[in-house]
Amino acid sequence: MARLAGSPDPHHRRLALLDPLTTAETVERLSHDEQRGVRTAAAQDPRLPVPRLRALLHDADDQIAYAAAANPALPLEDMAELVRTAS
Numbered sequence: 035m036a037r038l039a040g041s042p043d044p045h046h047r048r049l050a051l052l053d054p055l056t057t058a059e060t061v062e063r064l065s066h067d068e069q070r071g072v073r074t075a076a077a078q079d080p081r082l083p084v085p086r087l088r089a090l091l092h093d094a095d096d097q098i099a100y101a102a103a104a105n106p107a108l109p110l111e112d113m114a115e116l117v118r119t120a121s
Contacts, residue, residue: 036060044069051075062086070095077101088112 035053038046039060047064048071050056058081065076065086076082077090078101090102091112102108103116 039064044072047072048075051079056081058083065090070097073098074101078105080105080107082107084109091116 035049036056037050038053039050039056041047041050044067047067047069051061051064051072061076061079061081062083064072065082067073067076073095074097077087077093077098082090082105084107087102087105087108090098091108093099093102103113
């Protein structure tokens with residue numbers, strides 16, 4: 035399914051994220067996708083490199099930022115900072 039990452043269909047690109055063989059580089063590329071659903075799914079993916087994951091915490095789209103905050107690969111210090119700054 036990883037080959038679907040280059041599909042013109044956003045549903046196919048999201049499916050690529052379900053493939054355990056999809057690389058971190060592909061997940062990062064999909065985190066920049068034009069479609070919100072693809073970006074959200076990529077933000078939740080534990081293979082997303084930490085620098086990109088941290089950047090998505092500040093995304094203008096709250097859905098993307100919340101998905102990044104829920105990513106299990108988010109380092110503990112970032113989780114702690116989110117808790118400290120929560121309003």
